[in-house]
Amino acid sequence: MSVERSLDLPQRIALVHEWFTPRSVGGAEQVVDTIDQWLTTLGRKPDLAALVDGESRLPHSRWAGRRILTSPIQKLPWGISHVQQYLPLLPLAIEQIDLGDYPLVISSNHLVAKGVLTSPEQLHISYVHTPVRYAWDQMHAYLRRSALARRGLGPWIRWQLHALRQWDQLSAARVDVLVANSRFTAGRIRQYWRRDAHVLHPPVQVERFRWDQPRDDSYLCLCRLVPYKRVDVVVEAFNRLRLPLRVVGDGPERARLEQLAGPTVQILGRQSQEQVETLLARCRAFVYAGLEDFGIAPVEAMASGAPVIGLGRGGLLDSVRCAAAGSAEPTGVLFPEQTPASVAQAVDWFEQRRLWRELPPEQLRHWAERFRPDAFVSRFETLVQRSWETHQQSCAVAASDPAGLPELSRCD
Known part of the structure; x- marks a missing residue:
């Protein structure tokens, strides 16, 4: 993966994923891997963050030896191997990861990764694979298949999913730039989060x-x-x-x-x-x-x-x-x-x-x-650079001489 020009991005960048576990290998992991390689090539090797880390200590893992910030779920019983069993706690858990030292935060989201807390001085770009399927349009199908619902816990599960929908929309409002993996996902983002999203198809290892x-x-x-x-x-x-x-x-x-x-x-x-x-x-x-x-x-x-x-x-x-x-x-x-x-x-x-x-x-x-990875990188690079430039301009305006503020115009 080659980059022909130098980008004006900050040195400290955080890359947030849902979880790093050996059992999770799919499109979301490919996106994180591709973004990580791109940033590393730029000399901006990111620090990683996730709900749990089951990879960095595995000698043959792609993420061996990497620094991965984690949530309190990491220390709970079976938290690493069965992180999804803690679903009611995941929105709270992702908000406990402190990313305050990173001017640029990039998340890869299909559940809660976009919910990390950032300040107005930071730029948060979230690549969204899907709004939570089983909390939105597939909730009723999910409940029909749920063993817990059949055992009488249906009302409790419905309440949990109702709370998750509220948090899902609230946390989406905090993200500065949303990127969808398809026009279909962009439409779901518009329907459920009332936000517009750029469309950028994920990388596929066609070679x-x-x-x-x-x-x-x-x-x-x-x-x-x-x-x-x-x-x-x-x-x-x-x-x-x-x-x-x-x-x-x-x-x-x-x-x-x-x-x-x-x-x-x-x-x-x-x-x-x-x-x-x-x-x-x-x-x-x-x-x-x-x-x-x-x-x-x-x-x-x-x-x-x-x-x-x-x-x-x-x-x-x-x-x-x-x-x-x-x-x-x-x-x-x-x-x-x-x-x-x-x-x-x-x-x-x-x-x-x-x-x-x-x-x-x-x-x-x-x-x-x-859909090859280098095509994804080229498009994503352009999007990130433009978003960062816009963010810097916004920060510059916020830090300009207060004498120019109309609210402080002379009134004598």
Whole structure:
């Protein structure tokens, strides 16, 4: 990662993440890693902050030996390994991290990281992956699946989520600059926090993937096997179509999906990174029915030269160019509803048109390159520099000669 010009940023910068634990590896962690590398390249290696740190003492961790400021949750029983179990305490806990010595604070937020306290002399930029899903639009679905709610604790959970929504909106008002990972997330920010946000898509490690491999006739679905990913509708659609489908991933839905799967559907479970890359490079198309804030996996599929057949809502509207909608140089097909019939209709249209022959793998890879980490860094750098310059100008006005204040104009 190279930077061709020197930026006028402060020496002391704090980078805030929700938590650093070995079990958390995903898009949010990739954003933090990319920002950390960029700042380090600038000679502005940031101090890290999080609710808990389970990484800095692990010799093989990316964060080994780093200074990580933590909250009181760090010292609570099972706080590091089960931090989310302390959900009612997390808003209070994140506010206990003292970042007063850092002129610039950058947070990566999907729960409470944006809630760190800063002063008017500091600039806080928050990269938002999503407003808390289960506190806002997915609350009722979350309660239907909650074991605690089924045991009679539903009213208590509702009250806790009500309090979390209030804090979520309040803490969002304290952030100076909000950055959303998609237009969909920016819309949710506008709806729930009444704030505008810049849109900057997250970095995707597209260079990991091969796009020039021979392909077979199987379809691939890759994700965590949790209810909101709606892998069940994909499996049911392929049961109807009797086309080959491989499902990669693990989670609480796996047993149900194995029972649901017909003779043409394979539930492969968790696979190694190398196996995933091979499957993506060889599948006919990638099928995805989840409503995502952005969706890293579909971009990885396109980086592998695989067309995407996905839900035409949420973050995929920012990454997949739909052939059925007449897009120039399309990269896949979008279906309108999270139902087996809608998925089956899109896959059948893809098959009938033999659309994989009209979507060259190199074309898909070329499109996916727009989401590579250095592209993210270039855009994020511009945003941070402009925000810092605006902030400095504001501070200069606040420190100007008070004789120029209209409130102190001569009245004699």
